[in-house]
Amino acid sequence: MSFRELQLRHLRLISLYGARYVIRGGAGLVYIMLVLSCGLITAHIILLPVEQEAKEKTGVELTDKEMLDHLVEVARPAVQWMLGGKTKNERPVMERSAGNEKEDPEIRWAAYLLDEKPALLSAVILIMFYFTPFLVALGSFNQYSGDIQSKGLRYQLLRTSRTNIYFGRFLAAVFYTVFVNAILIIIIVLYLGLKLDIYAWSALARWGLWGILALIAVSIPYIAFCGWISSMIDSPFGSMTISSIVISAIPLFALFGRATWKPASSICYALPWGIQNYILHPDWTWVLGSLAACGGYTILFLLLGHHHFTKRDL
Amino acid sequence: MTEHAVGIHKLCRNFGQIKALDNVSFTVKRQSIFGLLGPNGAGKTTLFSIAANFIHADSGQVEILGVDVQQIAQLQGRLSILPQDALFQRNVPILEQLVFFRLLDGRTRSEAVGEVKKTLEMVGLGEFMNRRVHSLSHGMIKRLGVAQAFLGNPEVILLDEPTSGLDPANARQIRDLIRELQSRATILISSHNLAEIQELCDHVAILDQGKLVAAGSVAEITRAGRKIDVRLSRPLLYHEITRLSAPQGIRHITDSGAGRYTFHINVSALEAGENEAEAMDQIIRQFLRDLLDMDLIPREFREGTSLEEHFLKVTGKGGD
Amino acid sequence: MSEGKRPGGLTALAVINFIFAAMGLLGILGLATFLAFSQMEDGGNPDMQKMKEEFAKSGLTVTIVVLLLAISVLTTLLEILSGIGYLLQKKFLGRLLGNMYAVVAIGTSLAMAIWGPQTQGGGFTVGTIFGLVYPVLTLLLLNTTFKEDFIN
Numbered sequence: 183m184s185f186r187e188l189q190l191r192h193l194r195l196i197s198l199y200g201a202r203y204v205i206r207g208g209a210g211l212v213y214i215m216l217v218l219s220c221g222l223i224t225a226h227i228i229l230l231p232v233e234q235e236a237k238e239k240t241g242v243e244l245t246d247k248e249m250l251d252h253l254v255e256v257a258r259p260a261v262q263w264m265l266g267g268k269t270k271n272e273r274p275v276m277e278r279s280a281g282n283e284k285e286d287p288e289i290r291w292a293a294y295l296l297d298e299k300p301a302l303l304s305a306v307i308l309i310m311f312y313f314t315p316f317l318v319a320l321g322s323f324n325q326y327s328g329d330i331q332s333k334g335l336r337y338q339l340l341r342t343s344r345t346n347i348y349f350g351r352f353l354a355a356v357f358y359t360v361f362v363n364a365i366l367i368i369i370i371v372l373y374l375g376l377k378l379d380i381y382a383w384s385a386l387a388r389w390g391l392w393g394i395l396a397l398i399a400v401s402i403p404y405i406a407f408c409g410w411i412s413s414m415i416d417s418p419f420g421s422m423t424i425s426s427i428v429i430s431a432i433p434l435f436a437l438f439g440r441a442t443w444k445p446a447s448s449i450c451y452a453l454p455w456g457i458q459n460y461i462l463h464p465d466w467t468w469v470l471g472s473l474a475a476c477g478g479y480t481i482l483f484l485l486l487g488h489h490h491f492t493k494r495d496l
Numbered sequence: 497m498t499e500h501a502v503g504i505h506k507l508c509r510n511f512g513q514i515k516a517l518d519n520v521s522f523t524v525k526r527q528s529i530f531g532l533l534g535p536n537g538a539g540k541t542t543l544f545s546i547a548a549n550f551i552h553a554d555s556g557q558v559e560i561l562g563v564d565v566q567q568i569a570q571l572q573g574r575l576s577i578l579p580q581d582a583l584f585q586r587n588v589p590i591l592e593q594l595v596f597f598r599l600l601d602g603r604t605r606s607e608a609v610g611e612v613k614k615t616l617e618m619v620g621l622g623e624f625m626n627r628r629v630h631s632l633s634h635g636m637i638k639r640l641g642v643a644q645a646f647l648g649n650p651e652v653i654l655l656d657e658p659t660s661g662l663d664p665a666n667a668r669q670i671r672d673l674i675r676e677l678q679s680r681a682t683i684l685i686s687s688h689n690l691a692e693i694q695e696l697c698d699h700v701a702i703l704d705q706g707k708l709v710a711a712g713s714v715a716e717i718t719r720a721g722r723k724i725d726v727r728l729s730r731p732l733l734y735h736e737i738t739r740l741s742a743p744q745g746i747r748h749i750t751d752s753g754a755g756r757y758t759f760h761i762n763v764s765a766l767e768a769g770e771n772e773a774e775a776m777d778q779i780i781r782q783f784l785r786d787l788l789d790m791d792l793i794p795r796e797f798r799e800g801t802s803l804e805e806h807f808l809k810v811t812g813k814g815g816d
Numbered sequence: 817m818s819e820g821k822r823p824g825g826l827t828a829l830a831v832i833n834f835i836f837a838a839m840g841l842l843g844i845l846g847l848a849t850f851l852a853f854s855q856m857e858d859g860g861n862p863d864m865q866k867m868k869e870e871f872a873k874s875g876l877t878v879t880i881v882v883l884l885l886a887i888s889v890l891t892t893l894l895e896i897l898s899g900i901g902y903l904l905q906k907k908f909l910g911r912l913l914g915n916m917y918a919v920v921a922i923g924t925s926l927a928m929a930i931w932g933p934q935t936q937g938g939g940f941t942v943g944t945i946f947g948l949v950y951p952v953l954t955l956l957l958l959n960t961t962f963k964e965d966f967i968n
Contacts, residue, residue: 206587208824218949226942333582341600495551587823
């Protein structure tokens with residue numbers, strides 16, 4: 183089996199066929215519900231104070247813009263922390279006392295996301311970055327394992343190559359992910375544009391489009407990773423369990439491990455956890471580097487999965 | 497162009513400690529119907545799976561139409577298979593699934609739909625083409641599998657138990673279809689229905705515990721038993737048995753009850769330099785004359801060992 | 817994609833129905849408790865008096881709470897029954913009641929968006945969209961993808 187057997191026509195057929203029928207299998211329905219639920223609940227939680235509660239609590243009638251500014255200042259430390267910045271107490275004393283806060287890259291980064299771009303949309307996208315790996319595990323775990331278990335692939339194996347099947351189904355998962363994430367961001371962008379009179383449509387559209395691309399760029403390596411696991415394990419349940427455990431365990435291990443041994447946090451680079459946030463960085467070199475790293479992870483997992491899929495008994 | 501459609505050379509495959517295939521070799525002529533027999537666990541499905549490159553052999557080689565199956569891409573559109581236990585997607589209409597397969601074979605959508613509809617009609621599934629697999633019976637699913645194996649114009653078709661689970665009418669229909677295809681394809685069938693294999697196949701191979709224990713034409717194998725089985729209109733009387741045993745060609749008679757008798761042929765009568773077929777004809781001619789003289793009408797008549805008897809003999813499950 | 821006789825998507829729809837029904841039951845419990853407390857005499861208890869004042873300020877009347885309770889009971893019941901119908905692939909219990917649930921849920925979300933008290937989750941918010949997603953998906957799937965799967 184080799185990449186010479188890749189045929190564009192077969193890739194197109196297999197990917198479109200897979201994407202079309204994914205919802206009938208159940209996993210697609212669960213995935214779309216989870217993504218939309220996570221995204222919309224996140225947006226609802228972020229937007230609710232702007233729309234309602236804070237007006238009552240302050241007792242002063244504020245415009246939406248003023249309320250937003252207030253919330254942005256409240257949210258800024260949290261956003262900085264999510265971007266991997268240190269809190270005040272974690273930074274060395276000298277740095278604190280020298281008043282170097284403005285030089286802190288995470289502060290500049292948070293300012294870019296909250297001040298220069300639509301803050302509410304940035305917050306939703308950033309939070310979705312954290313949910314996306316888990317959601318992808320629940321949506322893409324069964325690219326191959328179910329059909330390997332049922333031997334259903336055998337009807338295709340004499341009509342197309344294993345390489346075409348592997349990459350075609352990967353593309354089907356990617357197409358579906360694109361579709362679902364696009365729906366989510368479009369709903370939020372339309373809502374922000376129509377309901378809240380805070381951001382210009384052009385800014386929302388541009389940042390919304392970038393958000394869709396960013397979510398896709400983050401999703402693709404995890405889809406490839408889940409595909410690799412799925413190609414190795416005959417059981418869909420086993421594939422889902424292992425994918426979910428590995429994707430969840432790595433950031434947890436990094437988070438708690440660094441408390442005892444600092445280098446333990448490097449384990450987050452085993453998956454794109456360590457670099458994915460940089461897709462939203464203000465500096466284009468970081469953005470391109472992060473995209474390239476996501477591409478590298480994708481290629482690595484695809485090669486591993488493809489190698490295993492072409493060699494194993496089906 | 498090679499004379500053989502399929503060549504199996506010293507094929508071996510183990511699953512852990514179990515030898516699924518142990519140095520199996522045979523060939524299959526073009527445009528023949530070849531039967532692969534064996535008890536459960538003999539290695540038939542393993543052999544088919546290796547031939548279709550679903551699984552890999554530990555050693556040995558399989559060639560189909562002169563192509564090593566390791567290069568299976570070269571056989572796209574030329575080889576098809578009915579796998580024994582592969583499941584279709586249960587939630588997709590069967591028409592869509594088969595159309596997808598034809599699209600992969602290179603057809604346009606309209607061509608694919610036309611061919612699939614025709615094939616589904618052929619196997620009696622025309623009115624169910626928009627149903628999902630989960631709403632079909634076992635027999636219908638089996639016919640669907642046969643339909644997908646017949647799609648297009650494959651030159652070699654592997655059928656793993658094509659009639660298992662089918663009622664007699666549908667099984668007959670499938671057998672008729674297989675016979676029709678013989679003129680344009682080489683067909684390998686594995687089955688537990690030995691009467692069916694004996695009816696359909698030109699040549700057979702018998703596997704037992706991964707080993708090839710017999711191979712050859714069906715006629716040769718069944719003639720080897722050298723006997724005549726008859727069912728008569730009434731039981732034989734003592735003097736009638738004596739008269740029928742008297743000719744030189746009859747060795748002895750076995751009474752199976754209910755008018756059934758087996759007349760074992762004297763092999764030496766055949767080996768004395770005579771043409772074997774003519775000698776058998778002579779024995780049978782004399783035998784039938786004697787029966788009719790005694791006003792005995794044979795209701796059933798069969799010459800030679802049945803495939804089932806030979807199968808049981810070579811697999812050690814029965815004697816002569 | 818190995819499954820039993822029922823499409824996996826229909827099974828997933830049933831499971832999601834049961835999850836939302838469970839959440840609905842909790843909501844019913846909350847509303848019922850709220851209603852009960854609002855009807856109780858405060859008996860001079862300052863905490864009770866404060867609670868009654870909050871209730872009065874909230875914009876919710878007894879009528880609205882009773883209406884919300886009734887709708888919650890209806891949608892929860894429809895979710896449970898249609899979920900069972902999906903599993904059994906029944907035309908009436910599954911497809912018809914499932915469509916009814918979707919219509920009632922969409923209607924309720926829109927009604928809350930238009931007439932609901934702003935302080936109690938009314939008005940058109942992202943929450944409204946979230947409340948519409950599942951019923952709209954249900955309506956779409958029951959009448960297209962899974963239309964042929966209700967065979968009993």
